[in-house]
Amino acid sequence: MIYFDNSATTKPYKEALATFIKTNEQFFGNPSSLHQLGMQADRLMTEARKQIASLIGGKPEEVVFTSGGTEANNLALKGAALANRQRGDHIVTQQTEHPSVLNACRQLEELGFRVTYLPVDESGKVSVQELKEAMTDETIVVSIMHVNNETGAIQPIAEISQLLKGYPKALFHVDDVQGRGKVELDLDGIDLCSLSAHKFHGLKGSGVLYKKEGVKLSALLSGGDQERGWRSGTENTGGVAAMAKALRLTEEKRVKSVQEMRGIQQFLRTELERISGVTIHTPKTGCAPHILNFSIAGMKGEVLIHALEEQGCYLSTTSACSSRQKKTSTVLTAMGLPAAVADSSVRLSLSYKNTKEEAQTFIRVLKEIIPKLTKVQR
Template identity: 45%
Template sequence: MIYFDNSATTAINKTVLDTYVKTSERIMGNPSSLHFLGTQASRLIQQARFQIAELLKVDEQEIFFTSGGTEGDNWVIKGTAIEKQSFGKHLIVSSIEHSAVSASAKQLEKLGFEIDFAPVDSRGFVDVEQLQALIRPDTILVSTMLVNNEIGSIQPIKAISDMLEAYPTIHYHIDAVQGLGKIPIHEWLTERVDFATFSSHKFHGPKGIGFIYWKQGRKLAALLNGGGQEKGKRSGTENVPGIVAMSRAVRLHLEDEDLKIQKQTRLRDYLIDSLKTFDKITLFSEANAEFAPHIVCFGIKGIKGEVLVHAFEEKDIIISTTSACSSRAHTAGSTLEAMNVPNDIAITAVRVSFSDQSTMMEVEKFLTTLKHLEQKFSKIN
């Protein structure tokens, strides 16, 4: 089987899985307990926190554990709204955000907050000038993703950060779920980024665990109350094996980061160049430094994306439509809609997404299969 749906989820690294299993077997204590078993578990959590912070070149006090990207996005969006509502009730999110961000914003809208969706250009990049034009005296948050999960466009974080220097009271959040190991994350966290969201299963870690970067000095209301874990900011008994395994996944994923990025870039560029030779292919991703190295989005005119996904599945090649969330809903991705791609073209879109384990041989087999499928569909049409 060829697995090209790594933007949806990655296979857990065997070493990471071994860490998860051994920690589950050996560390039985509740980290909040006073006895030595609790202390043992608590120490492992702090070691994991320190290791992740060191790898991202931030302070360990700025790492908070969550259950994944969705919780992290919900926490930052809603936590900012709760914490800062006395200063304003206006939030800005980009029009190409993951549903964890956009749905959170829409829920807040029902509670009396005002939401503006910053537009993107025809290539899928946030328009910084138009974003700035949306800022008001009562704006409390701007949220943009780092890497778009549908077409791979790397958002202009530095330009947005520079613009937001003039607005120091506004929280700036980035959804960095698709970025770790694909672009040097620590470079973006040195900009004017207050919060960033990460999810373990996107970088060969276990599902159900993640973390947020929370810049010191910024305030965020807790969403989960109870036992006071995570310095009272995120209550709930900690997922010790998940946290420990995730910290190892971060370390392993960032080993030889440059080489892994170069490898995936070569695969992306070769695939895109090859797709350009097909007659009925529409490309939504590009082969340049403005796009992530692991995502290629395209469509075959007249063929719905879900039909192509299942056709490849019959050949033991796993791809997806534009995102896992829109796949189940049978809808075109929000990114293509925001780019003003006509619906009859948008619904043809499929996404190929690599990992550092993907190979050129797999890409070659994918292209051979695509050629046969295109011929088959042409005869049917």
């Protein structure tokens, strides 16, 4: 099996799975309980919080555990907007955000907030100048993702952070779900940042919202005031501990192996460019090292995905959150591509476990499949 769908989800590290099992076997107490089992679980949560804070460059008290990236994005956007409504009612984001951001913004519009959806250029990147022109005295939240989940385009986060220092009312939220562990991100100037464990070989159902000290949020979930009131609900102790382990291992691999990953991506790009009818939509510069989005003229992405699966190669179309709905990629159409091209697109995404040999096998299989599919579709 060649698994090139790591942007959808990654295979958990064995070490992360072992941590999850050990935690749930030996430290299964409720962290809010006063007895010894509860205190053991609470100490484990505290250590995981410290480790994650250290790895992302924040403070332990700035780490809020969530159920994943979608909840973290919703808590950041809705929580910040509702808590700061007296300061303004304007939100700025971009057209190519993840659905968990775009749909949260649409819900906020129903509550009376105004949202500006910035366009992107042909490489999928937002203009800092256009962001500046969109800012008003009523802007209270700006949400721009770090790495696009479909194309791998990296947004100019540092430049945006610098710009927003001139707008003290506006909180800056960054969705770093796709970038974490592959592309470095300095939290300087960022008020809110979302992470998801299963994108860096942790388990599904665990995530983080970095909330800069002093930032006001309205909680989405009411209950027992866990996570200092920001996110009520009995903590997923095993998932949190496994997430801390997975993040540490992934950051170690990023330091040691990111250039190797970049080399595999470049090999794939070069070989794909040699195939007639292939168009690559991931920008050549300013892109993450693990994602390649491409299309083959006249060939539906879904058809290609299933044909590759029969040969043991796993890729995806659009975002995993939208692929089963068979919707045209809003990311690619926002980049100016026709719907027919967007419908032909597929996404290949690597992990540090993937090898050059797998990439070579994939290219061979793809070259064998294309003529067969072309005949069938004629």
